[in-house]
Amino acid sequence: MDIMNLLEKVKDGNLAVEDAAEQLKSFPFDDLGYAVIDHHRQLRNGCPEVIYCAGKTVEQVEGIVKNMLEIGHSNVLATRANDTIAEAILRMCPDAEWNSLARTVVIKRNPVAITGGGKILVITGGTSDIPVADEALVTAEFLGNEVERMFDVGVAGIHRLLSKLDIIRSANVIIVIAGMEGALASVVGGLTDKPVVAVPTSVGYGASFGGVSALLSMLNSCANGVSVVNIDNGFGAAYIANSMNKLNLSK
Structure with a gap:
């Protein structure tokens, strides 16, 4: 109890x-x-x-x-x-x-009350990153946050991301999930004043080393305000985002 x-x-x-x-x-x-x-x-x-x-x-x-x-x-x-x-x-x-x-x-057993200070936005570079994103979404919602998704807006077609700047700027915390070279986290970090939690995924061709290349890119991000969790760790990203969101960082 x-x-x-x-x-x-x-x-x-x-x-x-x-x-x-x-x-x-x-x-x-x-x-x-x-x-x-x-x-x-x-x-x-x-x-x-x-x-x-x-x-x-x-x-x-x-x-x-x-x-x-x-x-x-x-x-x-x-x-x-x-x-x-x-x-x-x-x-x-x-x-x-x-x-x-x-x-x-x-x-x-009981409805989940929304107790976060704002919205958590979950962004993926590609469709192949959605399984990790869904883990983050389910976790963030379970912990009582308003969550929005923005899928398949990676840097290979960066105009897709730039067309949704209003949604990015409305979020209180942003989770960015990407494989390949993992550049999306740096791009998003340069577009917002809100904290970004980056999740490298094991999506990519041979030299991506199961997500290590994306992990290293995100750790070396030149954008300020980007933190990084381990490869494919959607749960961990949502947990951190939940803690940030409930600090009500937008105020």
């Missing part, structure tokens, strides 16, 4: 102190043997723990989801899920949202 909701119920007389104490026994974490689930992360960091599915068995993911729901996590996000894991979660929660492109599963 969310600790703030628990305390509100005690305050309003809807939950006995003894019952609340019983529920708090599992806080701040539960040790399942193969996973130690951090139930206080929302309280400390403002964002709940997210299930990273890659490398986990179906049974492990099922156990983590079951524990989080029993404790009272109203909404749960699982990332890097494959079809088998997604199907298992959907059997547990038929109303869960499976995005096969983003490889995310979202369980929503």
